[in-house]
Amino acid sequence: MAKKELFALPNVQTPNQPVVFDPDCCTGCNICVEVCPIDVYIPHPEEGQPPIILHPEECWYCGTCAVDCPCPGAIQFNWPLQARGYWKNKESGKIGQI
Numbered sequence: 001m002a003k004k005e006l007f008a009l010p011n012v013q014t015p016n017q018p019v020v021f022d023p024d025c026c027t028g029c030n031i032c033v034e035v036c037p038i039d040v041y042i043p044h045p046e047e048g049q050p051p052i053i054l055h056p057e058e059c060w061y062c063g064t065c066a067v068d069c070p071c072p073g074a075i076q077f078n079w080p081l082q083a084r085g086y087w088k089n090k091e092s093g094k095i096g097q098i
């Protein structure tokens with residue numbers, strides 16, 4: 001069977017970056033690639049590296065990838081501004097994010 005070369009180019013048009021991978025935590029197991037219902041990620045060609053975010057604008061922020069990731073902290077969400085919740089500590093005045 002003839003070998004085919006495939007190319008996948010991440011969408012560089014959008015400023016949206018739904019998640020950030022921590023390369024120190026991520027083992028490149030690709031479970032998040034498998035469980036994402038709409039294939040936002042593809043595996044990195046280098047073994048052990050975090051997946052590539054191929055379709056960032058398609059993310060639903062459903063959280064499935066983070067829930068199933070075996071390495072807590074490897075996936076951090078970069079929530080859209082409209083979905084971010086903030087709270088203020090009445091005593092210190094410090095503002096925190098949910």
Ligand code: SF4
Nearest residue numbers: 026027029030032069
């Ligand atoms: S499931 Fe977690 S550890 Fe595995 S590739 Fe995805 S982010 Fe990395």
Ligand code: SF4
Nearest residue numbers: 036059060062063065
């Ligand atoms: S939050 Fe949901 S849609 Fe977005 S990358 Fe993770 S699994 Fe896919």
